């Protein structure tokens with residue numbers, strides 16, 4: 001784990017880059033939030049994020065996050081950004097304030113059921129596979145309307161926006177295409193169903209600037225804050 005002073009410098013650097021991107025596309029920096037992605041790091045990574053003043057952290061494994069959460073008392077928002085299996089759904093509802101990776105009807109209904117059981121109103125984002133990549137999770141653009149329509153009917157679910165993961169690619173235009181597709185989809189869903197989807201979770205360490213220019217409201221940053229992850 002890096003020292004806090006390094007983390008702080010990294011965070012300031014990212015904020016400077018956000019400011020620069022914003023000035024290039026006439027957006028306000030206050031429109032873009034940083035989600036500190038603490039996955040694979042020890043629980044102190046969450047403390048760093050809170051000490052710096054971030055409001056939310058992201059994790060991609062339910063059990064890992066639940067274990068970390070028991071070690072600390074944080075006032076942060078815990079967001080789930082990994083692929084969610086049904087057998088982890090109940091623990092996920094207990095652990096997280098928002099689940100960004102709702103990508104199919106079955107998991108949506110499972111989450112609604114557990115949220116009701118646990119007396120919770122669960123915030124979610126719908127994850128969209130904007131590149132039709134068969135190796136990636138996410139609803140297709142065609143599946144999105146029925147998923148959204150169903151989510152609107154779930155009593156214990158609050159849909160706040162959309163999320164996508166752009167492909168790693170040498171083609172610099174591809175992430176932009178994916179981000180623009182997500183934004184266009186959001187606009188059409190919001191007008192079709194008369195329900196706003198204000199949150200656009202898009203952009204990571206490698207493509208955050210492009211995502212901001214395409215309208216991101218939440219960039220999910222791991223490597224640029226904490227350094228490279230070491231997987232065991």
Ligand SMILES: *Cc1c(COP(=O)(O)O)cnc(C)c1O
Nearest residue numbers: 037060081204205220221222223
């Ligand atoms: C790991 C992860 C991130 C953070 O990626 P970095 O490149 O380290 O910034 C963002 N989003 C999702 C869904 C992730 O799994």
